[in-house]
Amino acid sequence: MTTSKAGGRPSATVSIVLNGERRRVAAGLSVAGLLRGLELEPGMVVVERNREILSRDAIGATAVEDGDRIELVHFVGGG
Amino acid sequence: MTTIGQPDPPFVIGDRTFGSRLIVGTGKYRNNREMVAAIRASGAEMVTVAVRRVDLDRSVEEGILHHLDPAEFFLLANTAGCYTATDAIRYARLGRAAGLNDWVKLEVIGDERTLLPDTSATLEAARELVADGFRVMAYTNDDLITALRLEDAGCVAVMPLASPIGSGLGVVNPYYIREIKRRLSVPIIVDAGVGTASDACVTMEQGVDGVLMNTAIAAAEDPVGMARAMKLAVVAGRDAYLAGRMEAREIAVPSSPLGGMLD
Structure with missing residues (x-):
C-alpha cells in the first residue's frame, strides 16, 4: 500500500505506528510537520523514532517513512 | 555537637546545592493548580x-511543563514504571532529551504488588547511565550491600525506601537506614513510604540527608496543608538529629529540683 506497482504513482500516504497506534500520514512529511499537525510544540515533546531519539535539530530534517515507529513523550506528574 | 546551635551544612548533591532537604513528586494530585500550590508550600526545590x-x-x-517552570524548580526525571534495566535506560535518555538537565531518578521495579526495586537491574542500569554521563539518584531497597554498590557505580545519591512506594507505613527499618547513612559517603535520601509529618521527622532524625515523597502530600485531604507540615517536619527532624537527642530510659527522672521543698 506504500508504493504502487512499477511505473505507477507513489501513494499519497505512509503507514506509521505513532504512540502505539497505527496511523496514515502524508508521504514526505517531516517529523516537525507531524508535530505541527498534532498541534504539539517541538520544545515540549521528545521524539523517539525507531528507538532512536531525535534531537530538536533533527526533527525538521527527518522525514517520516513508511513503517516508522514513532514515540512522542513528555513529562507528566510522577514521584 | 560542640557548637551551640551549629548551622546545618548545605545540602549538596553532585555539583548542586539545595536549600531544602525535602524533594517532592508531582503525581496523583487532583489538579495542577493544587499540585503547584502544594509544591510551593513544601519549600522543595527539587521536584x-x-x-x-x-x-x-x-x-x-x-x-x-505547562504548569511547572524549570527556572523555579529543578526537575528530576524518573524512570518509574520500568521493570528492566533496558527500559529504565531508555526512559532516562528520553527524559534527558527534554533538555533540562542530565540527572535521573533511577527506579527499576521488581515486583508489582510491593513495587520493591529490582536491585540487580538497578545496579546494571546505574552503571550504564553513569558511563553515559548521567547524574544518577538511585531508588533502592534498605539494603546496605546494594547501597554500597550503587555508590561504587558512581551514583550521586543513594535513595533507600522507608517502606513501599505509596504505602504510608513510615520507616520500617530505621537501623538499616542509619547503617546505610553511616557507611556511604554520597548523600542518602530516603525515598518512598513516608505517610505523615511524624514519619518525615523520624526519617530525618536517622541522620539522612534528605527525604523524597509524593503520595503523602498528594493524597492528603489538604495537600497544601500537608506540604507545609512536611516542610516543618523535615526541618524539625534534621535539627533534632543535629542537636543530638537525650538518652531514652524507662524510668522517670524529675525535671524540678528535689531540694528546696517545703516542710
Whole structure:
C-alpha cells in the first residue's frame, strides 16, 4: 500500500505506528510537520523514532517513512 | 555537637546545592493548580516528574511543563514504571532529551504488588547511565550491600525506601537506614513510604540527608496543608538529629529540683 506497482504513482500516504497506534500520514512529511499537525510544540515533546531519539535539530530534517515507529513523550506528574 | 546551635551544612548533591532537604513528586494530585500550590508550600526545590507518551487525543491533561517552570524548580526525571534495566535506560535518555538537565531518578521495579526495586537491574542500569554521563539518584531497597554498590557505580545519591512506594507505613527499618547513612559517603535520601509529618521527622532524625515523597502530600485531604507540615517536619527532624537527642530510659527522672521543698 506504500508504493504502487512499477511505473505507477507513489501513494499519497505512509503507514506509521505513532504512540502505539497505527496511523496514515502524508508521504514526505517531516517529523516537525507531524508535530505541527498534532498541534504539539517541538520544545515540549521528545521524539523517539525507531528507538532512536531525535534531537530538536533533527526533527525538521527527518522525514517520516513508511513503517516508522514513532514515540512522542513528555513529562507528566510522577514521584 | 560542640557548637551551640551549629548551622546545618548545605545540602549538596553532585555539583548542586539545595536549600531544602525535602524533594517532592508531582503525581496523583487532583489538579495542577493544587499540585503547584502544594509544591510551593513544601519549600522543595527539587521536584520529580515522569516520562510518558503524549496523549494524542488530549483526553489526559497536558504536559507538566505547562504548569511547572524549570527556572523555579529543578526537575528530576524518573524512570518509574520500568521493570528492566533496558527500559529504565531508555526512559532516562528520553527524559534527558527534554533538555533540562542530565540527572535521573533511577527506579527499576521488581515486583508489582510491593513495587520493591529490582536491585540487580538497578545496579546494571546505574552503571550504564553513569558511563553515559548521567547524574544518577538511585531508588533502592534498605539494603546496605546494594547501597554500597550503587555508590561504587558512581551514583550521586543513594535513595533507600522507608517502606513501599505509596504505602504510608513510615520507616520500617530505621537501623538499616542509619547503617546505610553511616557507611556511604554520597548523600542518602530516603525515598518512598513516608505517610505523615511524624514519619518525615523520624526519617530525618536517622541522620539522612534528605527525604523524597509524593503520595503523602498528594493524597492528603489538604495537600497544601500537608506540604507545609512536611516542610516543618523535615526541618524539625534534621535539627533534632543535629542537636543530638537525650538518652531514652524507662524510668522517670524529675525535671524540678528535689531540694528546696517545703516542710
